Amino acid sequence: MRNEKKTEESLRGIMAREITGNPHAGAIIEAFRPLLLARARLLANEKWPAVTLTGFDPTRFGAGIPLSRQAQLFFAADPWEDMTEALTSAIGEGFPLISRDMGQIAGAVRGGDLDMFSYFGAPVDAGRDGRLVAAWAEGLSISAPVLDFLLRQLSRVVLEKRLPEAAALIGEREWRRGYCPVCGEFPSIALIEEKITRRWLHCSGCGHEWIFSRVICPYCEREAQQGMDFFFVEDRPRETAFSCDQCRRYLVTLKGVSELAERDLDITAMSLAHLDVIMQEKGFSPMTDSPWHVARA
Template sequence: MPSQRHKDIEILDRLGEWEQREGSLPQFVELYRDLVRLQVEAGSRVALPEPHLTQEAATGRVREGLPLLGFEDVRLDWGLVQDQFQAVTDILGGHLVPEAGDTQALADLARNMPLLQQVARDWYQGVSLANTAAERCVTEELLNVVIQSALRPFLVAHAEALLPLVKQELWRRRYCPICGGKADFAFLDKERGARWLLCSRCDTEWLFQRIECPYCGTQNQKSLSFLTDEQELYRLYTCEECRAYIKAIDLRKTQAEVLLPLERIVTADLDRQAEEAGYRPG
């Protein structure tokens, strides 16, 4: 079984324990759980692809700063993408997410294959979905969330197949070595306290500098700082130049097995803290 799927199953177990302990889960965690369940189901229908690059070709791309997986390289099963898109829309609608707006418009989009393909390509290549979203009367943020969830099972499968080809020391860039996405979480490793980033799109982990903003790239020490909690387990890295933040966990401070994708969710208080202080997610 691909290990990412295994991780998702462990996340569901942890959420189950959390629910037992507390009696119920906060609404945003329930929503997250429904989305993870969907990922697990879809993951069982996505085979682990063979890498489309040799080690040599991959290292060449890494040296040039080119992510390994272009949109054309992603082997997408469009029927499954369509099902996923619809299922994510249903989940958001079911949780009455206020931004969900007209989920019917999203359902129409899911049935329009050429448009769905365009949305997937644009999103992957970092082209703004603002116009498409406006034409469909949904928010751009919502459209991003839905297409990202619909494509995730494919991206994580490719990421898993390709990551062994990435020589981490050669990369150290601000975007994902597999899909080119931005980071939305970080961690300090157990061994040396080196800082790694986690891709918001495919969950790839990559080695990064301790002192550099993962968004604007400044290395000016005066602009970069972090806050930490009493146990020093979590950090909130902030940048004065672009006013962005990224959350991190210090794996040297815990013996427990940490599931990084879940840490994004359980650290919601840090997001609140950061936004109150005037920072925005990177």
């Protein structure tokens, strides 16, 4: 697995490099910078409880049921208040238009009026309660999509923290699905290595990366005998978007990448956001909503 942890310092270096290589993505990366750095700091927080994941069933996993629908990955002892403080302040810094909303949420959690765990701690098979989000947003007089954006960021930090435990459970078991074995989301970006030409799919929901066939569409699982359609802008052949004519989805894909360069696929996806614009103009939809699609809306 390519789930190596990144320090704040290495993230700063990666962001600087990506902005130099793709200056047009500077504004997006700058807006997300406080959030990405806060995430790295939170992952290094000392208050995380040691947890044991239970409920994993290799048979159900083999049938395509992701870990998040078998084992509880969120715990009451997780540092919910620290996470809310840090993420609301980072999001407010990067996105001044919603900083007031972030302040409202932080205040409600601080004052004990909002318990984030009550949303995330629901039984794994129940799914997330959208009505709770709507009710919270109404109670705080903020927009539901803005609250949802924060909840997704909280979820990402906790799930990324759990990746080592998740990996230990999953082990070497095969996963031939286009959605994430840990959290069930579809990938936000793919990477094809230079020498071995394996395709890695990256999940922005939890940060997990897994290997997937290069000749099957991750979204609808159609197999293409003639190979896949890859769109790219002239003179930048490594920066591509895979597209599928059957499901009309696309997946931004970085090709021919050497294994040596340190990179962060969330940041790479931001630096290639111009491909999102082009593919959506061509009538294709992303496989998952990346945070900057949401933030833009």
